[in-house]
Amino acid sequence: MVRRELRKAFPHLKKFCSKSFGALSCFRGSAVQEIMALWRVFIGIRFSLFATFFIIFLVFSNPAGGVKVLGPEENVSADMVIDDDLYIVGGDVIIQGTVLGDVWAFGGRVDISGNVSGDVVAGAGTVIINGNVGDDVRVGAGALVLNGHVGDDLLAGTGNIVVSNNADIGGDAVYWIFGSGEMELRGDVGGNVYGGGEHVTLAGIVGGDVDLEVENLNVLPTARINGNLTYLSPQEASIPSGIVGKDINFTKEELTKEEKDVGASLIWWLVRYLFLLTIGLLVLRLLPNQTAVVAETISVSPLANLVLGLMIAVVGLSVPILLFVTVIGIPIGLLLLLATIIVLYAARLYFGIWLGGLISSRLFKKSRQWLDLVLGLFILSVFTSLPRIGFLIYLLVTFISIGSLFSEQRKFYTEMRKKGLL
Known part of the structure; x- marks a missing residue:
């Protein structure tokens, strides 16, 4: 479970170190949230590698029960119901049926259109979730497309993220975009949103706060943020009135690329x-x-x-x-x-x-x-x-x-x- 204890343990810091420290001042505005997000994303990516090694162990140990292991040529068809945790690795991983447990899926492409009662841990070039996930989703991928339901938290480290207007996240959304990718949040988030990236679009409803580090922030008229909007950016975004329920906190990015x-x-x-x-x-x-x-x-x-x-x-x-x-x-x-x-x-x-x-x-x-x-x-x-x-x-x-x-x-x-x- 992606829990909130660490976030609660640290107050939101506006300045972690002053400009006078030169390059060290790159521990920027919302430093605590950034470090936590980086840590979680790093864990998610490394977790994929070690989780795959764990699958290797399961395959060769031939477990008697309690988990279901599928190989590269196997998938979960629409009529299948797996009453165990599922571990699956392959080129194209397709889960159309029902899994009454957690899913650990790794491959070139992971496509989940069925229902998962527990967590989903996925590592792939592309991850697509069209189905319903009862608990957390942790993803390390080149691209993530979320069209379904996530019962609790979303943790993602990717090149691009699209959360469509058909999607909803019950808990928090913690993400990090690598390179010059984009994050489109058109669906609803019940908790808070933490993250950073080159381009971010907000168009859905967020029940809590939004804390971002972005190059370009685009807030559409359909968006609604019930809490605070805090963002660090080289330029101030144009935010329609009535979108943010509480305070808007903008910090201008003043660091050089080298810093x-x-x-x-x-x-x-x-x-x-x-x-x-x-x-x-x-x-x-x-x-x-x-x-x-x-x-x-x-x-x-x-x-x-x-x-x-x-x-x-x-x-x-x-x-x-x-x-x-x-x-x-x-x-x-x-x-x-x-x-x-x-x-x-x-x-x-x-x-x-x-x-x-x-x-x-x-x-x-x-x-x-x-x-x-x-x-x-x-x-x-x-x-x-x-x-x-x-x-x-x-x-x-x-x-x-x-x-x-x-x-x-x-x-x-x-x-x-x-x-x-x-």
């Missing part, structure tokens, strides 16, 4: 660090001993681990391409490619723990895994963000970590076989 770029980079750097840290803390919680052993292996033979990690990465990226050529091997190739991408993304956790432990043991005379992770990942995030050499550092750290992980796993299985346990 905006620096601010966006800082925000995304922080979000990436916090996200990777969250994954690392989860890994520590689930596999504390194995994580410690792999981290210790990094310093034993770093050069050998580097070569081994490079070989594994090359194989992991090459084999899926060969499988794609065979056509029949596309599903397996896709799963292998996704698994490889996830490993490439998360492997540096082990290097971060080792680096943090090395520093902690010298500064504090002792180390704790969670503190090592926090410190090590922070340092890694800084160095991998450096211009020119940052990507090289990222590759070295990733390959060494993958090699260490594989070496430790190979040693573990060898010992298990010697003991006759495998």
